[in-house]
Amino acid sequence: MSVVVPECCDDLKRERGRCLFNKEELTNILDGGPKLTEKRRRIEKMLINTPELFDDVSPDYLSHEDRYSNELRKATQLMTTLEKNGFTYNDAVTTGTGLWLLMDGNPLSLHISMFLDTIKGQSNPQQLQEWLPLAEKFKIIGTYAQTELGHGTFVRGLETTATYDSTTKEFVLHSPTITATKWWPGALGKTSNHAVVMAQLYLGGKCYGPHIFMVQLRDLETHRTLPGIVVGEIGPRLGMNSNDNGFLQFNHHRIPLTNMFMKHSQVTEDGKYVKPLHSKLSYGTMVQTRVGIVYHASRELSRALIIAIRYSAVRHQSEMVPGDPEPQILDYQTQQYKLLPHLASFFALRFSARALLEVFIGTSAGLGSGKMNMLPELHALSSGLKAVATNDAVKGTDICRLACGGHGYLSSSNLPRIYTAIAAGITYEGENTVLFLQVARYLIKSFRASSQGQTLPFSVSYLRVQPPSSHAPLMSDRGLVDALGAGVRWMVGEAERRLQQLVDSGHSPHAAWNACSVHLVQCADAHTRYYICEQFVDAVSKLGETVSSGVHEVLRQLCRLYILHRVIQTAGILLRCGAVDGKALTSIEEEECHLLATLRIQAVSIVDAIDIKDVFLKSTLGAWDGNVYQRIYEEAQKSPLNKSDVTQGYYQYLRPLMKANL
Numbered sequence: 001m002s003v004v005v006p007e008c009c010d011d012l013k014r015e016r017g018r019c020l021f022n023k024e025e026l027t028n029i030l031d032g033g034p035k036l037t038e039k040r041r042r043i044e045k046m047l048i049n050t051p052e053l054f055d056d057v058s059p060d061y062l063s064h065e066d067r068y069s070n071e072l073r074k075a076t077q078l079m080t081t082l083e084k085n086g087f088t089y090n091d092a093v094t095t096g097t098g099l100w101l102l103m104d105g106n107p108l109s110l111h112i113s114m115f116l117d118t119i120k121g122q123s124n125p126q127q128l129q130e131w132l133p134l135a136e137k138f139k140i141i142g143t144y145a146q147t148e149l150g151h152g153t154f155v156r157g158l159e160t161t162a163t164y165d166s167t168t169k170e171f172v173l174h175s176p177t178i179t180a181t182k183w184w185p186g187a188l189g190k191t192s193n194h195a196v197v198m199a200q201l202y203l204g205g206k207c208y209g210p211h212i213f214m215v216q217l218r219d220l221e222t223h224r225t226l227p228g229i230v231v232g233e234i235g236p237r238l239g240m241n242s243n244d245n246g247f248l249q250f251n252h253h254r255i256p257l258t259n260m261f262m263k264h265s266q267v268t269e270d271g272k273y274v275k276p277l278h279s280k281l282s283y284g285t286m287v288q289t290r291v292g293i294v295y296h297a298s299r300e301l302s303r304a305l306i307i308a309i310r311y312s313a314v315r316h317q318s319e320m321v322p323g324d325p326e327p328q329i330l331d332y333q334t335q336q337y338k339l340l341p342h343l344a345s346f347f348a349l350r351f352s353a354r355a356l357l358e359v360f361i362g363t364s365a366g367l368g369s370g371k372m373n374m375l376p377e378l379h380a381l382s383s384g385l386k387a388v389a390t391n392d393a394v395k396g397t398d399i400c401r402l403a404c405g406g407h408g409y410l411s412s413s414n415l416p417r418i419y420t421a422i423a424a425g426i427t428y429e430g431e432n433t434v435l436f437l438q439v440a441r442y443l444i445k446s447f448r449a450s451s452q453g454q455t456l457p458f459s460v461s462y463l464r465v466q467p468p469s470s471h472a473p474l475m476s477d478r479g480l481v482d483a484l485g486a487g488v489r490w491m492v493g494e495a496e497r498r499l500q501q502l503v504d505s506g507h508s509p510h511a512a513w514n515a516c517s518v519h520l521v522q523c524a525d526a527h528t529r530y531y532i533c534e535q536f537v538d539a540v541s542k543l544g545e546t547v548s549s550g551v552h553e554v555l556r557q558l559c560r561l562y563i564l565h566r567v568i569q570t571a572g573i574l575l576r577c578g579a580v581d582g583k584a585l586t587s588i589e590e591e592e593c594h595l596l597a598t599l600r601i602q603a604v605s606i607v608d609a610i611d612i613k614d615v616f617l618k619s620t621l622g623a624w625d626g627n628v629y630q631r632i633y634e635e636a637q638k639s640p641l642n643k644s645d646v647t648q649g650y651y652q653y654l655r656p657l658m659k660a661n662l
C-alpha cells in the first residue's frame with residue numbers, strides 16, 4: 001500500500017506560513033556564512049547523487065559482522081567520492097554531512113580524526129613528510145590507541161611500556177599485564193593497520209611518562225597481524241556497533257627509534273631525553289578532539305530537535321478544550337518546555353563552539369612560536385565545553401525521544417541511534433566529571449592568583465576578587481548574565497573557603513579536594529555555562545548590525561530563553577548569594593512561559609533553517625513533508641519477520657508448547 005506523498009502536510013504548511021524571518025539568512029549564520037552554506041550544499045548534492053552511500057537494508061536487521069562490512073563499504077565509498085570531487089574528508093567532517101550517512105560509528109572515523117591529527121600535531125618535519133602523505137591517501141590506516149583495560153582517565157597510569165634499546169636503536173613495546181591491554185580504540189579491531197600508541201617511555205631504567213609512538217599492526221599486503229601483536233574487536237556495545245572498537249597487546253614488539261613522535265620531546269640515538277616546552281603537549285590530540293566534539297554534540301542535538309519539533313507539529317493528541325479538535329502536541333506548554341530550551345541550547349553551543357575554535361586556532365599559532373601561556377586556558381575551556389556540550393546533547397536528545405511518545409522509541413525515528421552515538425561522548429575523550437575537575441582546578445588556581453593581585457586570563461577575569469559592579473539593569477540580558485557570573489564567583493569563593501577550612505583542620509590538600517569535589521564539579525559546570533551565555537549574548541549583539549530584523553529577533557528570543565532558563569536552573573545559588581531575589585525570579589519564570597509561546601510559533605521554521613535534509617535525518621518522524629504515519633507503517637513492512645505469515649519460531653517453539661500436556 002503506498003500513497004502519493006503531498007509536498008508537505010497541512011500542519012507543516014501552516015507552520016511554515018507563519019514564518020516571520022528569512023530562513024536562508026539564519027541558515028547562513030549557522031553555517032558560518034553564505035559561502036559555507038553553498039559549499040555544504042554542494043557536498044550534500046554530490047553525496048545524495050551517490051547511491052552506494054546509502055543502506056539497502058536498515059543496519060538494525062544486519063548481523064554484527066555485516067553491520068561492520070556495510071559501514072566500511074560506505075565509509076570507503078565516502079572517502080573516494082569526496083576525493084574524486086575535489087573535497088577532503090575534513091569537508092565532510094566540518095559540515096557534518098558525510099558523517100551522517102555513516103553515523104553509527106564508522107570504521108574510518110578515527111583515521112580521519114585522531115590518527116591524522118596526531119601525525120599533523122606531534123610529528124617532527126621528517127616524520128610529517130613520511131607519514132602524512134601515506135595517511136592522507138589511505139596507504140596506511142590508523143587509530144588512536146591510548147585507553148587500556150585498567151586505565152582510561154588516568155593517562156599517567158597507563159601500563160604499556162616503550163623501552164629504548166640503544167644497541168639496536170629500537171623501542172620495545174610491551175603489555176606487561178592484562179590491564180595493560182589497549183581497549184576501546186575505534187577501528188582498532190579489524191580496520192587499522194597502524195596505530196598511534198600512548199606508552200610509558202623508559203630510558204636506561206627510568207620512566208619518563210606517557211609518550212606517543214607510531215606502530216604498524218598489520219602487514220600492508222595481507223592485512224595479517226604482525227608477530228608480537230595481538231589485536232581484535234571488543235564485542236557489542238550500547239551503540240556505535242558498526243565501528244570495530246578493538247583491543248591490542250604487545251609482546252616485546254620492536255619499532256625503530258624514529259617511530260616515537262618527536263615534535264615536542266625527543267630521544268637521541270644514545271638514549272638521552274630532550275624535554276618538551278610544556279609537559280602536556282603530548283595531550284594535544286585530545287584537546288583538539290574535544291574542540292571538535294563541541295560542534296559534533298551540537299549537530300547531533302540539532303538532528304534530534306528537528307525530528308521532535310516537526311513531529312510535535314504533526315502529532316495531534318487529547319483535548320485542550322473539551323469538545324475542540326485535538327491540538328498539535330506542540331501547543332501544550334509542557335511540550336514547549338521540553339523542547340524549546342534545548343533548541344536555545346543548540347544555538348548557544350553552536351556559537352560557543354565557534355568561539356572555542358578561535359581560541360584553539362590562536363593557541364595553536366602561539367605554540368608554533370613557542371608561546372605556551374594560552375595552553376591552560378585552552379585546556380580549561382575545551383574540557384568544560386566538551387563536558388557541557390555532550391551532557392546537554394545527551395539530555396536534550398533523550399528529551400526529544402520522550403517528547404515523541406512511543407514512536408520516539410522506534411528505531412525508524414532515528415532518535416535511539418542519535419542518542420546512543422552521542423551518549424558515548426560523555427565518556428570518551430575525557431570522562432565529563434574528570435574534565436570538570438580539571439576546570440575546577442583552573443578556577444581555584446585563578447581565584448587564588450587573583451587574591452594575590454595577579455591579572456586573570458580572559459575567560460576567568462570575572463572571578464577577580466573585587467569585580468567591578470554591574471551597571472546593566474538586572475532584567476536585561478547583560479544584567480542576568482552578570483548575575484550568573486556573580487553566582488559562579490560566589491560558588492568558587494565558597495569552594496575555596498571549604499578547601500582551606502579542611503586543610504586548616506589537618507586534611508591534606510588532596511583529601512580536601514576530594515571532600516569538596518561535588519561542589520567543585522558544580523563550579524566548573526556553572527563557570528562553563530556562564531561562558532556559554534556570554535558567547536551567545538556577544539554573538540547576537542555582534543550580529544545585530546548585520547542581519548535583518550526578523551532573524552535578529554529570533555536569535556534574541558532564543559538567547560533570552562537560554563539565559564532565563566539558566567537563571568531558573570541556578571535559582572538556589574543566585575538567591576543565596578543575593579544576585580537575584582524572589583520577586584525577580586517570579587517575573588523570570590513568567591517571562592519564560594511567555595517566551596515559550598512566542599517561540600512556538602516559529603519553532604518549525606527555526607528547525608527548518610538548521611537545514612538538514614531528510615536523507616541525513618533518516619527519521620520517519622522528522623521528514624520535511626510530515627507524512628509520519630505512512631512512513632512508520634512502510635518501515636515496519638521491512639521487518640524480516642514480516643517476510644512470511646508464519647515464522648520458523650512457531651513450528652520450532654510455539655506449536656510444541658501449545659501441544660504439550662502442561
Ligand SMILES: CCC/C=C/C(=O)SCCNC(=O)CCNC(=O)[C@H](O)C(C)(C)COP(=O)([O-])OP(=O)([O-])OC[C@H]1O[C@@H](n2cnc3c(N)ncnc32)[C@H](O)[C@@H]1OP(=O)([O-])[O-]
Pocket residue numbers: 113144146147152153154155156186280283284286287289375376379427428429430431434438441442445
Ligand atoms: C572521537 C571519538 C573517539 C574517542 C577517542 C578517545 O576517547 S581517545 C582517549 C581519550 N582519553 C582521555 O581523554 C583521557 C582523559 N584524561 C586526561 O586527559 C588526563 O589524564 C587528565 C587531563 C585528566 C589529567 O592529566 P595529568 O594526570 O597528566 O595531569 P594532572 O591532573 O596531574 O594536572 C597537571 C597539570 O597539567 C594540566 N593539564 C592537564 N592536561 C592538560 C592539557 N591537555 N593541556 C594543558 N594542561 C593540561 C592541568 O591543568 C594541571 O595544571 P596545574 O593545575 O598543575 O597548573
Ligand SMILES: Cc1cc2nc3c(=O)[nH]c(=O)nc-3n(C[C@H](O)[C@H](O)[C@H](O)COP(=O)(O)OP(=O)(O)OC[C@H]3O[C@@H](n4cnc5c(N)ncnc54)[C@H](O)[C@@H]3O)c2cc1C
Pocket residue numbers: 110143144145146147150151152153154183184185186240245424427428429430431433434437
Ligand atoms: C564509544 C567509545 C569510543 C572510544 N574510543 C576510544 C579511542 O578511539 N581511543 C582510546 O584510546 N580510547 C577510546 N575510548 C576510551 C575512553 O576514552 C575512556 O573510556 C574514557 O577516557 C574514560 O575512561 P575509563 O573508561 O577508564 O573510565 P573511568 O575513569 O574508570 O571512569 C569510571 C568512573 O570513575 C570516575 N573517575 C575516574 N577518575 C576520577 C577522578 N580522578 N575523580 C573523580 N572521579 C573519577 C569517573 O567520573 C566515572 O564515573 C572510547 C570509549 C568509548 C565508550
